[in-house]
Amino acid sequence: MSGSYAKNDLVTLKITDMGNDGEGIGKVDGYTLFVKDAVIGDTVLAKVMKAKKNYGYARLMEVVEKSPYRVEPPCPYARQCGGCQLQAMSYEEQLRFKTNKVKNHLMRIGGLEEVPMEPIIGLEYPYRYRNKAQFPVGRNKEGKIITGFYAGHTHSIIENRNCLLGVELNEQILDKVIAYMEENHVEPYDEKTGKGLVRHVLTRYGFDSGEVMVCLIINGNKIPNADSFTESLRQIPGMTSITLNINKERTNVILGDQIKLLWGQTYITDSIGTIKYQISPLSFYQVNPAQTRRMYEKALEYAQLTGEETVWDLYCGIGTISLFLAQKAKQVYGVEIIPQAIEDARRNAALNHLKNVEFFVGKAEEVLPEKYEKEGVYADVIVVDPPRKGCDETLLDTIVKMSPKRVVYVSCDSSTLARDVKYLGEHGYQVERVCPIDNFSQTVHVETVCLLSNRKADSYIKLSLDMDEYYDIIEKEQAEKK
Numbered sequence: 001m002s003g004s005y006a007k008n009d010l011v012t013l014k015i016t017d018m019g020n021d022g023e024g025i026g027k028v029d030g031y032t033l034f035v036k037d038a039v040i041g042d043t044v045l046a047k048v049m050k051a052k053k054n055y056g057y058a059r060l061m062e063v064v065e066k067s068p069y070r071v072e073p074p075c076p077y078a079r080q081c082g083g084c085q086l087q088a089m090s091y092e093e094q095l096r097f098k099t100n101k102v103k104n105h106l107m108r109i110g111g112l113e114e115v116p117m118e119p120i121i122g123l124e125y126p127y128r129y130r131n132k133a134q135f136p137v138g139r140n141k142e143g144k145i146i147t148g149f150y151a152g153h154t155h156s157i158i159e160n161r162n163c164l165l166g167v168e169l170n171e172q173i174l175d176k177v178i179a180y181m182e183e184n185h186v187e188p189y190d191e192k193t194g195k196g197l198v199r200h201v202l203t204r205y206g207f208d209s210g211e212v213m214v215c216l217i218i219n220g221n222k223i224p225n226a227d228s229f230t231e232s233l234r235q236i237p238g239m240t241s242i243t244l245n246i247n248k249e250r251t252n253v254i255l256g257d258q259i260k261l262l263w264g265q266t267y268i269t270d271s272i273g274t275i276k277y278q279i280s281p282l283s284f285y286q287v288n289p290a291q292t293r294r295m296y297e298k299a300l301e302y303a304q305l306t307g308e309e310t311v312w313d314l315y316c317g318i319g320t321i322s323l324f325l326a327q328k329a330k331q332v333y334g335v336e337i338i339p340q341a342i343e344d345a346r347r348n349a350a351l352n353h354l355k356n357v358e359f360f361v362g363k364a365e366e367v368l369p370e371k372y373e374k375e376g377v378y379a380d381v382i383v384v385d386p387p388r389k390g391c392d393e394t395l396l397d398t399i400v401k402m403s404p405k406r407v408v409y410v411s412c413d414s415s416t417l418a419r420d421v422k423y424l425g426e427h428g429y430q431v432e433r434v435c436p437i438d439n440f441s442q443t444v445h446v447e448t449v450c451l452l453s454n455r456k457a458d459s460y461i462k463l464s465l466d467m468d469e470y471y472d473i474i475e476k477e478q479a480e481k482k
């Protein structure tokens, strides 16, 4: 019998599947229930919160029988915070969940019968991987100044200075910020009234360089007794950049446009592989640099560059992938919509003495078609790394017209990857390899690098899964050319 459940009903059910947002899914009498915080394999007691005809949403009341994949979340706030949707699941199972998610999307949405999956690239230690953190500052019920995180989708702050995804140093920094505020009677910002000074604390840490950045986001132009603030923070080893960010708007957006230097310099430097990047408080930079390096190495492997290729890197951000590719390509062109990111990209190219890369500001779906129609630009390889919504069809259409030998698709959302792969598949591009990468352990997010090759291209070589064999062929071909 289906549809027989109503709000507040208590149900015992076995969780047999996981949804894309990490929610447990189970069935009772053919009726599907989504249970947040339940893990595949659990038998749970759940309370129906919302009942539709064929399915409903329920709240986890009690785990009756633990799944073999269930672990004790190391963070006491895991459930309240909601940032780590998978912390109650063993890391091995998280990786399996993510692999299946990518594979299922490519089959169901992408229409692939078989997916040439490579093993997911996971972390050795799936915590403390984030190089950036933003903590809201406020007061608790007792009036004490606190920092932490917003509970669920609310704007009430739960005190926690030690998020396990961030670096341990964050706690020291936050202690010093709060001590400074208390000593100098500096008010935290209050969203309801729009009054108060300190809104957020932004920290960044260069995993490679050891450089530390602290940026205080304020609802004003200056802070009182700034010297005591910088003096205290400078005691932290690696401190390189202490700045203010001015945000006087009544908005949820964390950062304003203006940066004021308090001490040191306005940026820190960090490396991914052999490439150096300068990062300011406003720059976009990948939050998990170790996995990002692996992701870019995978993109580079798929691009199969010999030094002769012209490569386009679309959605290039601060040029991170472009510079990686430029080490092995003849010429790289990057396209990105945000002008400041392109400024960073150009500076980073100079910093690394890479001269074979050029950047354009604009929408990828406008810049590339225009360059192609007007100037007849060419590409051997096109790399795309779009935001979650994926690529615009105009862009995919131009890619097909340009007919590069290979397309390397770096994706942060496998459902839009699958949609775009389907389009490219209908226009002559075949999926050769797919590699998921876990950049965001404990969360449901997964990155994917996907290689597509042009079925029509003369130089198309069927890739066996053994790269050594492939490189042998390339080397032989090059020897013959000479």
Ligand code: SAH
Pocket: 284, 285, 286, 314, 315, 316, 317, 318, 319, 320, 321, 335, 336, 337, 338, 341, 362, 363, 364, 365, 385, 386, 387
């Ligand atoms: N490849 C970069 C950034 C990827 S994030 C890296 O690895 O660091 C996606 C980027 O696409 C963002 O920088 C965003 O600003 C940019 N973007 C979003 N829509 C775009 C569009 N229509 N055209 C070009 N860039 C776009």
